[in-house]
Amino acid sequence: MPQPLKIAIAGALGRMGRQMAETIAANPRLELVARFHRPGSVGEGLVERDEALALADVVIDFTTPAASAELAKVCAARGGPALVIGSTGFDAAELEAIAEAARKVPIVRSGSYSLGLNMLTGLVEKAARALGAGDCDIEILEAHHRMKVDAPSGTALMLGEAAARGRGVSLASVARRGRDGVTGPRPPDEIGYAVLRGGSIVGEHSVSFLAEGEVLTLSHAAGDRSMFARGAIAAALWVAGREPGEYDMGDVLRSG
DSSP, X not given: OOOOEEEEEXXXXXXXXXXXXXXXXXXXXXXXXXXXXXXXXXXTTOOOHHHHHHHOSEEEEOSOHHHHHHHHHHHHHHTOOEEEEOOOOOOHHHXXXXXXXXXXXXXXXXXXXXXXXXXXXXXXXXXXXXXXXXXXXXXXXXXXOTTOOSSSOHHHHHHHHHHHHHHTSOHHHHEEXXXXXXXXXXXXXXXXXXXXXXXXXXXXXXXXXXXXXXXXXXXXXXXXXXXXXXXXXHHHHHHTTOOSXXXXXXXXXXXX
């Protein structure tokens, strides 16, 4: 019988960190070897980051953009372990740091680890390719709990990227992240975003294609965080032993 994959959890005291620990404990293919949080965090079986990295084959990281970028640098400098990054809201410098680290270690980074949402991404790209800017407007709506700090969500941005790919444009050139006041007529190639925050919503996303006389909406709703944990585990099992590089859930699903 193969040895279980050794997993460490970054951000162990956060919502996803706790969910990851529960999900890993129930999977015989995995062994949770270490949990760590911010420097100086103690109790609840936590260890320091360097100890955790020395024990693990893969680190699963749902923390913050700055913490994830720093962790990627550290893993690259020591030659491992592999990383599964679920943080969102990165700036350009943080993304560059992760890309640089991926030259030394394999990294899966995704705006969402939901298998259903990653399937939705493919459907959005196909729909956008078939329904051009002259036919349909594209609007993305996302809703999350009151504690989420970045907007639009990483998943909403991922869906926007899929729609932009379908239309053969860059998202940065067509995204409208908010409207206020007298905005004028809507440009035909725009991809619009609307954001809701409140309560305990785990995550809801919809992409609407609005034409004259009809609307097509593709949507997904998350019932609880266990679905993200299962996707992150699938990514961890996939990335262990891979060549260095930056991968996403599309790579995991295509190879699965």
